[in-house]
Amino acid sequence: MQYWLFKTEPSTYSIDDLKREKTTEWYGIRNYQVRNFLRDAIKIGDIVLIYHSNAEEIGVVGTAVVASDAYPDTEQFKEGSKYYDPKSKKENPSWLSRDISFVSQFPEIVLLADLKKEKTLKNMLILRPGNRLSITPLKEKEFKHILTLAQKNKAC
DNA sequence: GCCAACGTTGGC
DNA sequence: GCCAACGTTGGC
Numbered sequence: 718m719q720y721w722l723f724k725t726e727p728s729t730y731s732i733d734d735l736k737r738e739k740t741t742e743w744y745g746i747r748n749y750q751v752r753n754f755l756r757d758a759i760k761i762g763d764i765v766l767i768y769h770s771n772a773e774e775i776g777v778v779g780t781a782v783v784a785s786d787a788y789p790d791t792e793q794f795k796e797g798s799k800y801y802d803p804k805s806k807k808e809n810p811s812w813l814s815r816d817i818s819f820v821s822q823f824p825e826i827v828l829l830a831d832l833k834k835e836k837t838l839k840n841m842l843i844l845r846p847g848n849r850l851s852i853t854p855l856k857e858k859e860f861k862h863i864l865t866l867a868q869k870n871k872a873c
Numbered sequence: 874g875c876c877a878a879c880g881t882t883g884g885c
Numbered sequence: 886g887c888c889a890a891c892g893t894t895g896g897c
Contacts, residue, residue: 726883748892771883829884847890849882 720855721762722843723781723817727769730777732822735767740818744790745800746810751852756787756814758854765817766855766863768843769826776828777863785816815838825870827863837862 735741746752756866765781777826789810792800832838842853860870 724883775884847874847882849891 720860733872780820783817787813823867
């Protein structure tokens with residue numbers, strides 16, 4: 718079992734959208750390192766934290782589970798799509814997607830500002846300045862710690 | 874293959 | 886809206 722953090726801009730796709738759709742194609746990955754995570758490292762059944770970036774409230778908002786193997790990103794072939802890539806050929810697609818399924822939405826967002834206060838999380842990749850990967854691996858310890866923070870919020 | 878210019882990400 | 890950090894592009 719592995720843990721991952723998936724970033725999304727809620728104005729584009731939020732935890733609410735995922736909750737409504739239940740399962741979605743996680744498309745639009747246009748970074749080779751992240752593409753390789755999707756292809757090689759990520760497995761069906763891995764647990765995902767959903768993170769809202771570039772938003773009024775930045776932080777972790779819920780959990781999901783990886784629900785498919787990697788397959789060609791459907792947007793890369795759609796002319797006019799923001800994610801259209803004319804260099805990508807159907808017989809050798811550049812970009813991959815996986816499906817993820819909604820698991821839970823936290824009662825309250827766990828804010829980035831609060832994550833930064835936690836010693837346990839100080840090595841978490843998302844907190845590293847300049848980190849721009851939209852998917853990052855999480856240690857089990859980090860994942861569980863964030864769940865604990867989410868539970869604490871509920872108690873307040 | 875180097876590297877400057879440019880574009881994008883993402884927190885503030 | 887600003888800007889630092891970083892990836893990508895393209896001329897040489």
